[in-house]
Amino acid sequence: MQTNSRNLYLIPYVLWMVLFVAAPIVLIFYYSLFDIEGNLTLANYAKFFTPVYMQMTLSSFWYAFLITAFSLLIAYPTAYLLTKTKHKQLWLLLIILPTWINLLLKAYAFLGIFGTYGTANNLLAWLGAGRQQILFTDFSFVFVSVYIFIPFMILPIYNSLEEMNPSLIDAARDLGSSQWETFKKVIFPLTVSGVKSGCQAVFIPALSLFMITRLIAGNRVITLGTAIEQHFLVTQDWGMGATIAVFLIIAMAIIILLTNNQRRSAR
Amino acid sequence: MRKNSKLSNLYLVLVFAILYAPIFYLMYYSFNSGGTMREFEGFTLDWYKEVFQDTRLLIIVLNTLIIALLSSAISTILGVFGALAITYVKKRRTKNTLLTMNNVLIVSPDVIIGASFLILFTMIGIKLGFTSVLLSHIAFSVPIVVIMVLPKLEEMSSSLVDAARDLGASKWEVLTKVILPYITPGIFAGFFMALTYSLDDFAVTFFVTGNGFSTLSVEIYSLARQGISLTINALSTLIFLVTILLVVGYYFITQRNNRVKGVAIRK
Numbered sequence: 001m002q003t004n005s006r007n008l009y010l011i012p013y014v015l016w017m018v019l020f021v022a023a024p025i026v027l028i029f030y031y032s033l034f035d036i037e038g039n040l041t042l043a044n045y046a047k048f049f050t051p052v053y054m055q056m057t058l059s060s061f062w063y064a065f066l067i068t069a070f071s072l073l074i075a076y077p078t079a080y081l082l083t084k085t086k087h088k089q090l091w092l093l094l095i096i097l098p099t100w101i102n103l104l105l106k107a108y109a110f111l112g113i114f115g116t117y118g119t120a121n122n123l124l125a126w127l128g129a130g131r132q133q134i135l136f137t138d139f140s141f142v143f144v145s146v147y148i149f150i151p152f153m154i155l156p157i158y159n160s161l162e163e164m165n166p167s168l169i170d171a172a173r174d175l176g177s178s179q180w181e182t183f184k185k186v187i188f189p190l191t192v193s194g195v196k197s198g199c200q201a202v203f204i205p206a207l208s209l210f211m212i213t214r215l216i217a218g219n220r221v222i223t224l225g226t227a228i229e230q231h232f233l234v235t236q237d238w239g240m241g242a243t244i245a246v247f248l249i250i251a252m253a254i255i256i257l258l259t260n261n262q263r264r265s266a267r
Numbered sequence: 268m269r270k271n272s273k274l275s276n277l278y279l280v281l282v283f284a285i286l287y288a289p290i291f292y293l294m295y296y297s298f299n300s301g302g303t304m305r306e307f308e309g310f311t312l313d314w315y316k317e318v319f320q321d322t323r324l325l326i327i328v329l330n331t332l333i334i335a336l337l338s339s340a341i342s343t344i345l346g347v348f349g350a351l352a353i354t355y356v357k358k359r360r361t362k363n364t365l366l367t368m369n370n371v372l373i374v375s376p377d378v379i380i381g382a383s384f385l386i387l388f389t390m391i392g393i394k395l396g397f398t399s400v401l402l403s404h405i406a407f408s409v410p411i412v413v414i415m416v417l418p419k420l421e422e423m424s425s426s427l428v429d430a431a432r433d434l435g436a437s438k439w440e441v442l443t444k445v446i447l448p449y450i451t452p453g454i455f456a457g458f459f460m461a462l463t464y465s466l467d468d469f470a471v472t473f474f475v476t477g478n479g480f481s482t483l484s485v486e487i488y489s490l491a492r493q494g495i496s497l498t499i500n501a502l503s504t505l506i507f508l509v510t511i512l513l514v515v516g517y518y519f520i521t522q523r524n525n526r527v528k529g530v531a532i533r534k
Contacts, residue, residue: 002372010356013349013365013409020406021371024383031386078282081275091279093518098286100510102467105503108491109289112296112304115495117291147285208376211469215491225378232382232474242386245379250335256374 031242044243047137053227057247060223066267067145068153071202072195074146075153079194080187083161091157099151106216109146111135112266132174136218144216145206150228153198160194161187196259204252224248280355290507297500313500321498324486330397331466333485337402339461341351345405345452345455346412353413354420369410381474388475395477403475404465411464419453420446452520459517509521 035041047053078095085091098106113119114134121131134140164187172182188195207227219226224244231241291302297315301308318324349369356362370381383408388399423446431445447454469484476485483506490499 008405009348009352012345013352015411016345016349016406017365017368020409021368021385021389023408024380024387027390028379028383048424060398075283076277081279084275085279093514094283095286097511097514098290098496100463100467101290101507102487102503103467104469104487105293105499105506106289106482106489108499108503110460111294111491111495113289115304116307117303125429147289150282150286181317204376208378210378211473211488215488217300225376228378228382229474232385239388240398241382250377252374252376252379 001201011043012128025249028242028245031238032246034239036051036237036239044239047240048243048247053244056222056227057220057224060207060225063142063221063223064203066142067149067206068202070146070147071153072144072199075150075198076157076195078150079154079157079161082158092155093156095151103148104211104215106148107144107212110140110147110216114140116150130228135216136220138221141213141221144212145209148212149202149206152201154196156201157191157194160191166191200255203255207251208248224251292448293500294504296508297497297504299497299500302497304497304500314497315505318501318505320474324498324502327481327483327486330449330480334397334401334404334467334482335462338408338456338465341409341507342405342461343412343454343458344502345409346461347416347447347454349409350416350420350445350450350516369413372407373414373509374408377470378474381471384471385474386482395475396480399475399477400472400480400482403471404468408461408464409428411460412454415457416453418451419450421477423449455520459520463513463517481509 033040033042033043035043038162070074078161081198082088082091082095115121116131116133118134168186168190172186177185194254207223208228209223210225213219213221213223213226222230224247228244230240230246231237231244275437296304296307296311298312299307300311300313353362353365353369381401384399384403385395388395388402393399395404427445427449428441428530431441434446467484469488472482473485473488476482479487487502489500490496
């Protein structure tokens with residue numbers, strides 16, 4: 001009898017869930033079944049499997065993969081070294097701090113840094129390499145994205161490194177393994193859960209970026225996110241936009257399933 | 268534990284330098300009388316003057332603050348209801364379903380949230396503008412508050428509630444005199460997180476703002492797409508200072524609330 005009155009808390013919460021979690025997903029699926037004139041059709045899905053959209057999807061995945069790989073490459077050593085510093089908490093806070101600054105402002109800063117007469121080019125000119133076109137290239141897109149996502153890769157890896165029992169490393173050393181072997185056979189396998197959640201935190205947003213492609217990549221790079229934004233806000237073809245969104249949701253679900261399986265046992 | 272070598276310290280310094288370079292770069296040029304981010308010609312406060320004289324911009328700042336404060340207040344209330352509801356659900360499966368549903372909006376890419384809310388609001392007939400932005404900010408902040416409050420509730424021993432009951436407290440009294448004071452740190456942390464998410468959000472807002480209404484990040488985006496203007500630099504310096512104040516505030520709250528360590532961080 002007590003449970004009945006307690007369940008009152010559920011009413012506003014479930015109402016919120018139905019309206020803002022369940023309904024939007026259903027609506028996305030529903031809209032993907034209509035073409036631009038409002039006819040019920042599967043044409044959008046057929047269109048998605050044409051070379052134009054397939055190529056866009058592939059390149060979107062490729063960029064997301066590159067961004068994730070570079071983030072991991074830079075973030076892992078950073079996280080590892082951070083665990084060995086004095087005042088760990090302070091340094092960690094300093095890693096988090098830039099993430100609280102609006103993403104657009106950081107992207108905007110790179111417009112100046114990578115510009116034709118910006119700092120990066122001045123440096124290149126000084127080194128004798130001459131001025132290059134850096135802005136609006138694949139390089140600048142990947143660089144800025146990695147810059148933005150790096151803290152989200154560092155944090156989970158840092159956490160899993162911190163959870164690791166340090167005596168395991170000592171044991172590996174005592175048993176005569178080299179530094180590299182210790183890393184390969186002990187440290188890395190034990191921190192895989194952190195790496196996985198880091199990859200999840202970078203890959204999904206990297207698939208759906210659209211403001212950075214517009215600002216930094218000058219519309220050369222089209223990700224799934226850019227395509228969705230384009231269809232919804234520019235061409236007003238909501239049906240096609242929703243279809244791409246459906247595929248993005250599916251991709252997201254797959255990535256979450258792939259990166260989550262081991263997390264439970266690691267906890 | 269072994270200390271870091273010189274080389275690894277250099278690596279860390281480099282990572283931190285790159286992490287902060289764009290931010291300080293923006294700040295530095297906000298004092299440039301030259302009007303570009305290329306050469307520093309002389310010190311000036313003109314850009315700051317321009318920010319404070321631009322009434323349109325000030326109205327947008329005000330809008331952003333109103334949306335942030337209102338949405339985080341409302342989502343904190345809803346989120347506390349949600350956390351209470353989840354704790355009181357005894358069936359394991361229902362609980363897991365609720366938690367999964369709760370996390371959907373946290374892991375969803377912003378583009379999908381934005382696009383699906385755009386469909387939702389158009390279908391219900393809510394005019395795009397203040398209301399739609401406010402509603403969507405509430406919608407994506409609720410799960411964050413739930414995540415921040417939930418650990419506090421779970422850590423609370425049930426004997427506290429039983430004791431209060433035995434001493435004759437009504438349900439309302441148990442809630443307001445025992446439970447709520449106990450979870451206050453979690454509530455504050457949730458409120459702060461919601462506040463920063465709302466202030467920071469661009470992608471979702473961009474989809475649901477419509478024509479007449481704008482928030483700071485949407486405005487920055489449209490300004491940045493037009494090219495470099497040092498007013499943005501001045502504005503970003505001011506935002507950076509406010510952010511630091513917020514982070515320091517948040518830091519002190521979480522220090523008192525050790526159990527809830529920066530879990531949810533935005534992409």
